[in-house]
Amino acid sequence: MSFHPLMLYDPERFQRSERRLLEEGEPFTFAPERRAALDELLTKYPPDRKRSAILAALYLVQEQQGYLTANAVRHVGGILEMTPAEVEDVATYYVMFFKEKVGKHVVQVCRTLSCALAGAERVTEALSHTLGIAPGETDPSGMFTLLEFECLGACDRAPVVMVNNEDWHERVRPEDCGRLVEDIRARGPAASSGCHLRIERP
Amino acid sequence: MEPVLTRYIREPNSYTLDFFLKHDGYNGLKAALGMEPNAVIDLVKASGLRGRGGAGFPTGLKWQFVLKDTPLPKYICCNADESEPGTFKDHVLMERNPHLLFEGCLIGCRAIGAKVAYIYIRGEFFHVQKVLEAELAKAYAQGYVGKNIMGTGFDCDIVIHRGAGAYEAGEETALIESLEGKRAQPRIKPPFPAVSGLYNCPTAVNNVETLCNLPSILLNGAEWFTSLGPEKNGGPKLFCVSGHVKKPGTYEASMSTTLHELIYGHAGGIRDGHQLKAIIPGGSSVPILLPHELEIPASFDAVAQVGSMLGSAGIIVMDETTCMVWAARNLLYFYKHESCGKCTPCREGGDWLHRILTKIENGEGEMRDIDLLTSIGSNIAGKTLCAFGDAAATPALTTVKHFRPEFEAHVREGRCTVPADWRAARTPVAH
Ligand SMILES: Cc1cc2nc3c(=O)[nH]c(=O)nc-3n(C[C@H](O)[C@H](O)[C@H](O)COP(=O)(O)O)c2cc1C
Ligand code: SF4
Ligand code: FES
Numbered sequence: 001m002s003f004h005p006l007m008l009y010d011p012e013r014f015q016r017s018e019r020r021l022l023e024e025g026e027p028f029t030f031a032p033e034r035r036a037a038l039d040e041l042l043t044k045y046p047p048d049r050k051r052s053a054i055l056a057a058l059y060l061v062q063e064q065q066g067y068l069t070a071n072a073v074r075h076v077g078g079i080l081e082m083t084p085a086e087v088e089d090v091a092t093y094y095v096m097f098f099k100e101k102v103g104k105h106v107v108q109v110c111r112t113l114s115c116a117l118a119g120a121e122r123v124t125e126a127l128s129h130t131l132g133i134a135p136g137e138t139d140p141s142g143m144f145t146l147l148e149f150e151c152l153g154a155c156d157r158a159p160v161v162m163v164n165n166e167d168w169h170e171r172v173r174p175e176d177c178g179r180l181v182e183d184i185r186a187r188g189p190a191a192s193s194g195c196h197l198r199i200e201r202p
Numbered sequence: 203m204e205p206v207l208t209r210y211i212r213e214p215n216s217y218t219l220d221f222f223l224k225h226d227g228y229n230g231l232k233a234a235l236g237m238e239p240n241a242v243i244d245l246v247k248a249s250g251l252r253g254r255g256g257a258g259f260p261t262g263l264k265w266q267f268v269l270k271d272t273p274l275p276k277y278i279c280c281n282a283d284e285s286e287p288g289t290f291k292d293h294v295l296m297e298r299n300p301h302l303l304f305e306g307c308l309i310g311c312r313a314i315g316a317k318v319a320y321i322y323i324r325g326e327f328f329h330v331q332k333v334l335e336a337e338l339a340k341a342y343a344q345g346y347v348g349k350n351i352m353g354t355g356f357d358c359d360i361v362i363h364r365g366a367g368a369y370e371a372g373e374e375t376a377l378i379e380s381l382e383g384k385r386a387q388p389r390i391k392p393p394f395p396a397v398s399g400l401y402n403c404p405t406a407v408n409n410v411e412t413l414c415n416l417p418s419i420l421l422n423g424a425e426w427f428t429s430l431g432p433e434k435n436g437g438p439k440l441f442c443v444s445g446h447v448k449k450p451g452t453y454e455a456s457m458s459t460t461l462h463e464l465i466y467g468h469a470g471g472i473r474d475g476h477q478l479k480a481i482i483p484g485g486s487s488v489p490i491l492l493p494h495e496l497e498i499p500a501s502f503d504a505v506a507q508v509g510s511m512l513g514s515a516g517i518i519v520m521d522e523t524t525c526m527v528w529a530a531r532n533l534l535y536f537y538k539h540e541s542c543g544k545c546t547p548c549r550e551g552g553d554w555l556h557r558i559l560t561k562i563e564n565g566e567g568e569m570r571d572i573d574l575l576t577s578i579g580s581n582i583a584g585k586t587l588c589a590f591g592d593a594a595a596t597p598a599l600t601t602v603k604h605f606r607p608e609f610e611a612h613v614r615e616g617r618c619t620v621p622a623d624w625r626a627a628r629t630p631v632a633h
Contacts, residue, residue, distance in 0.1 A: 014539060015538075015541070015543055015549065015553070016368075016370075016385070016540075016541065016542055016543045017542070017543025017544070017549060018543075042353075044359075044361045045361075046401060049382065049383075049401060051382060051384075052363075052381060052382055054383040055325075055363075055364060055366045055380075055383070056363075056364065056367065058366070059364070059366070080383070082383075089384075089385060090384060090385060092323075093368065093385040093386065093542075094366035094367050094368055094386075095366075095367035095368070095561060096325045096326070096366040096367035097367075097441045099368060104546070111532075111535075112287045112486070112532070112533075112536050113288065113445075113482075113529060113532050113533055113536075114287065114288050114444040114445050114450075114518055115297055115484055116625075117445045117446055117518075117520065117524065117624070118445075118624070119624040119625075121595075121624075121625050121626035122624065122625070122626055124626070125626045125627065134551065136281050149326075149367075150285070150287070150369065150536050150539060150540060151286070151287040151288070151289075151328065151369075151486075151536070152326050153284045153285065153287060153289065153290045153292075153293050153324065153326065154290050154293060155287070155289075155290055155442065155444035155445075155450070155516070155518075156290055156442065156443070156444050156450035156451045156452065158450070161494075162326060163221075165325065165326070165328065165542030166328045166329070167329075167494050168329065192349055194329070195297070195329050195330075197293070197294060197297045197298060
């Protein structure tokens with residue numbers, strides 16, 4: 001909610017101080033291996049500071065069901081001794097948590113200055129054209145979501161595209177976008193060329 | 203200058219423990235463990251090492267402030283959030299030289315008496331985190347981290363903590379809040395983290411590059427370190443050059459190197475025969491500099507003298523095809539998006555600036571809007587809880603200051619007067 005009646009925020013004008021209610025979703029419990037992973041993580045923080053593992057726990061939720069729901073939030077709150085409101089408060093602040101259903105592949109294009117100087121706006125345009133959706137939308141088949149992201153910390157390899165919070169493509173040109181989309185559709189994460197630091201050899 | 207931090211990064215196995223051990227790996231730590239903790243702090247103070255995260259605060263002094271007489275545990279938090287637009291140096295260090303960072307963390311812990319170092323790494327660096335985790339496991343297995351390190355009886359753990367997409371998590375108290383499992387919103391200071399930080403215990407927050415400088419200081423001494431740069435700006439420094447240059451990248455150099463040399467020497471000059479228009483020398487948060495101002499050393503003090511800041515040393519270069527209204531708008535979108543929302547001038551003011559810039563960029567602006575930008579900007583800067591407010595106002599304030607005729611032309615002609623083919627055809631919608 002805006003604090004100024006004439007200046008309402010809308011989704012395009014995302015503000016972190018907003019609290020958004022999540023949809024109920026399916027009943028949720030962690031799969032045993034994820035629960036074990038979370039328990040292991042909890043040993044890294046003081047015993048009375050379970051809350052420190054909240055971001056890790058929310059990543060595990062996303063790994064299991066793709067996005068966050070009210071049921072998942074309650075489950076996580078139960079484990080970390082937090083109220084559902086406290087979990088939701090954290091969850092809605094961080095942009096790498098999806099608050100609604102997203103496509104199988106979330107394509108995240110860096111839009112900040114260095115990438116924009118290298119043509120990121122045109123990359124977003126090309127992806128938008130290929131996928132038939134605007135940034136922020138998911139295509140009808142549920143395969144792709146297109147998002148704009150802020151500086152990914154690889155501005156020397158601009159423009160940078162990240163997929164599903166993990167896989168990177170660098171120096172993307174608008175004319176490559178059609179092929180990139182087809183490649184992701186066919187091969188999933190394997191289509192990513194990766195961060196240059198991992199692939200470059202002297 | 204011979205590279206120190208990035209000397210081996212092009213070697214295929216530079217990130218492995220074996221490689222690291224063959225090149226003085228963990229010898230700095232060994233030296234630190236043979237010294238009294240206070241002597242380590244004194245050595246770092248004598249070296250004059252200044253924080254590489256943005257503010258350039260002396261690291262030894264920061265450690266000295268960490269409360270000593272207390273039964274509470276103490277912590278090192280390594281700031282690996284690296285989100286300042288135009289900055290990508292910690293990325294390189296962590297990916298190609300992770301053990302250097304671990305060694306730095308351990309030396310820091312030894313100096314202030316901490317038993318745990320948390321490395322807060324931004325969520326987007328997942329591929330870097332995987333490298334860190336794999337190498338950390340090896341360091342644990344071979345006794346360089348954990349219990350009884352190198353048989354000296356020193357115990358220290360390192361924990362890697364993944365963030366989830368928030369620029370503000372790089373501010374030190376917001377980072378602590380985030381580590382505690384809350385929204386990344388800054389705390390009111392004082393108390394400073396050195397007195398009451400993580401879990402309300404004494405804490406030192408240090409940048410990745412800062413910590414990576416420690417091993418070589420312990421090995422080569424304070425004098426060697428200061429001799430590498432101008433007075434009070436010693437040591438090796440990583441510079442990130444991006445934007446309209448031929449060879450964008452991370453370059454290690456002394457802080458006596460000029461900005462001109464970094465842009466035209468190391469980064470190869472402006473691309474495709476274009477002309478330089480403006481640069482931002484220290485990540486998107488600092489005032490822009492014009493082409494005639496570049497013959498100065500790229501040091502904390504020299505850049506401050508000409509009215510900007512070295513900040514995170516992320517140099518963003520723009521050529522004459524760049525519309526300054528567009529550039530300011532691009533950055534204000536970033537700042538309104540990343541504002542944590544805790545204080546009103548930043549939360550609402552950033553959004554206003556963005557809307558007005560969008561309006562002008564689209565040719566719908568009025569002359570009075572230009573002064574409005576300055577007025578709103580000056581009412582954000584210096585009036586907020588953390589330095590983010592100043593950073594958010596800066597792009598609007600300095601572009602108007604240096605490129606006012608360009609803003610006026612947009613208003614007069616009712617369109618963007620510096621369109622470029624690398625920009626989108628769609629014009630952003632003014633809300
Ligand atoms: C809005 C904001 C964002 C920041 N982001 C970062 C960051 O991403 N990385 C970093 O090392 N320091 C960042 N800082 C600086 C930290 O607050 C802190 O000064 C720094 O981590 C201290 O480490 P140093 O003394 O080693 O430089 C940021 C500061 C502010 C106000
Ligand atoms: S200045 Fe901005 S980012 Fe900093 S505390 Fe205030 S609202 Fe949050
Ligand atoms: S601006 Fe895109 S990675 Fe930095």
